[in-house]
Amino acid sequence: MSVTPAISVDSLPVTPLDDREQFLAQLETSLAQNTFLKLVLSKYRGNEPELQRIDARLVTVREQPCLSFVYNYKTRDITKNLPLSEAIECIAGLLPAAFKNAHLLSLTDELQLVFSKRDKSQLFVGKSVQRDAPTAAHNREKKRFLELSRPFLADLGVTNAKHELVPAMARKWKQINKFIEVFAHALSSSPLREDQPIHAVDFGSGKGYLTFALHDYLRNSLGLEAQVRGVELREDMVSLCNAAAANLEQPGLLFQHGDVRTYAPEQIDIMIALHACDVATDYALHLGIRSNASIIMCSPCCHKQIRPQMHSPAMLKPMLQYGVHLGQEAEMVTDSLRALLLEACGYSTRVFEFVSLEHTNKNKMILAVKRTEAINxxxxxxxxxxxxxxxxxxxxxxxxxxxxxGRL
Known part of the structure; x- marks a missing residue:
């Protein structure tokens, strides 16, 4: 098998190869240098209606290195093993004829090849990082959930045209990454299935940073069939985000004008409401519960309902005579009741500190994941x-x- 020399990240902008050829060359190099980790082909547009994605990993068959292709269908998986030279030819034939997205992960690089509806290609290359070899049991590969090379980050102003972080957006970038990390762990423990479409709703989506990130992670990183909705009261924000989604050709992503108290989607598997003021958090949690959502993520704010009702017990009056302490106590009581009510409705619930939003210093998150077993x-x-x-x-x-x- 002929080996194409490795392509350094710095040389990519001036290479004469087009995006597709660069991607295939880097794939061949990673296989030749034994740095290949995995390959995911997603956004299937071929003639098999139930085929969703292909996952490829390196295996040895009869002492010969092969790529093992797992064809993920809605109701079944089919595995095919091909020698490396045939495997590369097979992948080349599938891009972009059958798949519009290819994600290559190696020990040194991460590449994302994306094709538009008209097969215009874009190649995004993550910075080279030293990943631990999978054979080293005492070393663990650091999980990276989002890369600066993702195209939506540039469109939303988080990165510049060279996919470099805009300094003023460092705090937002940290928040986006932490949000995806928290969500990824919740998804892995949820009853949601990869072979079923996933419906997510983000209430109070604002400029759409987290909504775009959630959609990108579900559809591009995981290759899932996801429908993501951002719901926002400000119509100018809805128009802004829909324009960005159209520009980036993001299927399954839509922003709508609406309120958590009146919005009535057909299905919610993932319900998100960050910075929902006062009882708006309760309405969001209620919507998630009655929709039987598998994952509920809320970041409460402006705890006003409970505080006027609270009568300080005699033993606590010396502490709670100070307004700041009474406010903190009211927040703790309010969110503890919310978490216990979620538990009573069949959810495994955590309350923890999150990265605070840019327009509030509140940094608490309530995360609830649907249990599979019944509870009393x-x-x-x-x-x-x-x-x-x-x-x-x-x-x-x-x-x-x-x-x-009638749920209690």
Whole structure:
């Protein structure tokens, strides 16, 4: 097999090869130098209606190195092993005739080849990083969920035309990465299946940073069939984000004008509501619960409902006479009740610190993942009653909504 010399990241802009040839050359080089980790072909546009993606990994068959292709269909998987030279020819024939997205991961580089509807290609190359060899048991490969080379980051102003981070967007970049990291862990433990379409809704999507990132991770990084909706009250933001989605040719991504209290989607598998003010968080959680969402992610803000109701127990009055402490206590009680109510509705729930949003110093997140096993909510409901009685709380918005539905 002839070996094309490795292509350095710095030389890519001046190479005479086109994007597709560069990608195939780097694939061949990674196989020849034994740095290949995996290849994913997604965005299938061929003639087999149930084929979704192809995953390829390196195997040895009868002492000969081969690429093992796993053809992922909606209801089954088919595996085919090909010698390396045949495998490269096969991949070349599939791009872009059958697949519009190819993701190559090696020990030194990460490449993303994307084709538009008219087969115009774009190649995005991640910075070279030293990854641990998979054979080193004591070393673990660092998980990277998002790269600066992703095209939506440039369109949203997070990176410049050279895919370099804009200094003023460093905080936003950190938030986006942490959000995807948290979501990825939640997805891995959720009952959602890769062979089924996934419907996600992001309430209060704003400029769409996290909405675009979620869509990109689901469809491009994981190759899943995902429909992602950003719901926002400000119509100018909706128009701005839809224009960006159209410019980037992002199928399955749509922004809509609406409010969490009135929005009624057909299906929600993933419900996100960051910086939902006061009881808007309760309405978002309620929508996620009654939609039987597998993943619910909320970042509460402006805890106003519980604080006026709270009667400081005698033992706590010396602490809670200070307004800042009373406010912090009210936030803790409000979100603890929310988490316990989610548990009572069949979710495994965590409350933890997140990266604060740019327009608020609030940094708490409530993450709920649907359990597969049934639970008895009686003990949890007793704990909720105990907390309310201790503080003299008469009502909680989420609890009232769930009672109205007959879920409690």
């Amino acid at each position: 909510p009686a003990e949890l409901l007793a704990k909720i009653r105990g907390i309310k009685e201790f503080y003299g709380i008469s009502e909680h918005c989420l609890e009232n909504l769930l009672k109205t539905d």
